[in-house]
Amino acid sequence: MRATGLDKRLHALTATEMVKLIQAGEASCEAVAQACLAHIEDREPDVQAWQYLNPDRVLAQARALDRQNASTGPLHGVPFGVKDIIDTYDMPTSYGSPIYQGHQPVLDAACVALSRKAGGVLMGKTVTTEFANMHPGKTRHPMDPQRTPGGSSSGSGAAVGDHMVPLAIGTQTTASVIRPASFCSVFGYRPTYGDLRMVGVKEAAGSLDTLGLMARSIDDISLYRDVLLDMEPTPLPPASQAPKIGFCRTPLWSELEPYTASLLEAAAEQLTKVGAHVQEVKLPSDFDSIVEIHRAISSFEFRRNFTYEIENHWEQISLTLRQGRIANGQACSYEQYCDARMWAEARRRQLDDIFASFDVLLTASVAGEAPVGLSSTGNPVFCALWTTMHVPAITVPLFTGPHGLPVGAQLVGRRYRDRQLLAVAQWVSQRLG
Amino acid sequence: MRATGLDKRLHALTATEMVKLIQAGEASCEAVAQACLAHIEDREPDVQAWQYLNPDRVLAQARALDRQNASTGPLHGVPFGVKDIIDTYDMPTSYGSPIYQGHQPVLDAACVALSRKAGGVLMGKTVTTEFANMHPGKTRHPMDPQRTPGGSSSGSGAAVGDHMVPLAIGTQTTASVIRPASFCSVFGYRPTYGDLRMVGVKEAAGSLDTLGLMARSIDDISLYRDVLLDMEPTPLPPASQAPKIGFCRTPLWSELEPYTASLLEAAAEQLTKVGAHVQEVKLPSDFDSIVEIHRAISSFEFRRNFTYEIENHWEQISLTLRQGRIANGQACSYEQYCDARMWAEARRRQLDDIFASFDVLLTASVAGEAPVGLSSTGNPVFCALWTTMHVPAITVPLFTGPHGLPVGAQLVGRRYRDRQLLAVAQWVSQRLG
Structure with a gap:
């Protein structure tokens, strides 16, 4: 099939839709890549999602895929973005730090190699905060350049939210996937700790770090997760018509914007109306020290x-x-660190017990809309607990705040039950989204 | 102080002894480095412990330390070797694979940077098997070139055992520190999983990988552990005069050489005689599937x-x-993998309960003496359980086999109780060693 040339609509499709079009011969990989590149060219001056982007390199990948006689894999021709904390053999990787400006790794991170193996087209490297910590990069919120896109996976959230690519990889040590995804109105998924391998990703704190996936549909999240587990993609099972949902106001509920609390409460009520079993879950007071534990x-x-x-x-x-x-880490003793790890392990067991009664928990992703200002990437505390618990989580773009900006709701699942979480998130999204 | 020139005895000192001599002004860092280099020059043709060694670079580091007016840290002037699976900014790192021949990383792994920060002198890169898996490198057993030194940390074990350096870092995913240390008659310590950071180390299987330390004294192990935790070194506490020791014949006991089983049984009896409380521990049958679990x-x-x-x-x-x-990993489904991780977590809790009654467990490190032949690095099964359990372990050079070659005994501690493990190992070593 020959390239069909630039098609302005293609860039806004989901990955699943792109794959179907390409497999049906209705679009070439090059046409999809061209459409995304054209949209990026248009929008990048405002959004600044990309740390590295070389259109020639993108088109060369797409054309090579078009020259294959058959599909190379389940992401054949799908452009994806990769946070610039993740190594790529053919694009520089600077980890958001001037120390590594222009640094060229010699190999791909495991997640990048698995994406390419599946036929994905690496679009470029998305902006990260410094070492995936707090010091922000250049990216702005796609809907309001005065506001932060969230971080630390700032460029990944903004690029998917702005329809520059259908898929992007981020990482999370506190809230670095859930928060930008929530701000930028995309699905952001953090897997069960350990599932998606971190080889070739600059480690922040390995006992907490995971990859995270951003997309504009849950089917895309599920597809990409299967690819990164090197499994044959299989559609999500339908969720139960009456999922058991625990509504969990965490110990940090008072830090929410009042409108976010109200939106979440209304969502819990609405879910009952559409058939879910919703019940309030109060975490034992053992969980109150999460912020100090996560910090240690x-x-x-x-x-x-x-x-x-x-x-x-x-x-x-x-x-x-x-x-x-760094100062916090210097001040933390080995004994405090061990105590924190043991605390986390004990709380994980408590949470397993709580999950005996629920399929998922419904809770906050973020305090509210993306705040004004580019010097901070927003309050991360609503994710610290779930990150430390190693449970899978997904933020679903359900709400609109007082300034017309998106606010996500977080669904949290039991460890190793990621597919159940995604299925329930699909159910919730279809009814409330 | 001026360099005192080549001193043949210096190379055989422990790190703790070297530090004392240097601090007392009785030896320069350069003299220590020269002594180690001279010994290596003599022995390397037989042992082949080093993948990369550049004497000029070693001496430049030592001289720079000698030019300091004061001690730069607790390892001031101590030469250390680093397994060539671990990145170094000034020496190539090839991970035991022709794919990475001559590869030059741009930064030091965390453990290397912490060693240098403490004043250590990086001697060079020690031979590893291919990607720390089974395909052997060139190293031979220091006491018999027909025999394997063990692996995958082959060069680290041989270099410390042969008195080329007092300290070396290895890594362990199955038995890759305990086994070569046991074969080469050195102390080999694997820490509680997660304690010693793995940044800059080529990951094999991150849910199991740890660093490991090799030395010729337990005081050295303790000192180096403190350095790599970035803690002020503190001497080990004295062990209880009556440590509680569980003698644990694991489900794999039948794979031991009969002489090793006898030596361990005699050691258990002897420990009772010298005042320890020794009691047999039989693991529940739940633990029988460890080999399949570890493989998954x-x-x-x-x-x-x-x-x-x-x-x-x-x-x-x-x-x-x-x-x-690789074939095993291709055949393993995600469900099998998750089941294996959940199995491991449940067994860790069971083991915590067992440790309520014991300070340490005494068990086998290896089947017996280093086997003849360089195509295999020996049977790793005696470590698979403890590695998967994330518990700290140390092999103590207690025995001599029928061919006059060393056989270590393994002591295993409770997670996060590494100092207690080392203290009891000291007690045992002083009484039976």
């Missing part, structure tokens, strides 16, 4: 992980990072 | 972690690896 684990590990950079490139590390996670 | 976790992850190499450099991967861990 993340900072102790970060401080040691970045010894090379701290010893050799201190002046090129932001004050935010020096005075934040 | 290690191979599922390895297969996905190495997607880049498999897709792009298949012909440069050994048949051993292709037909072993």
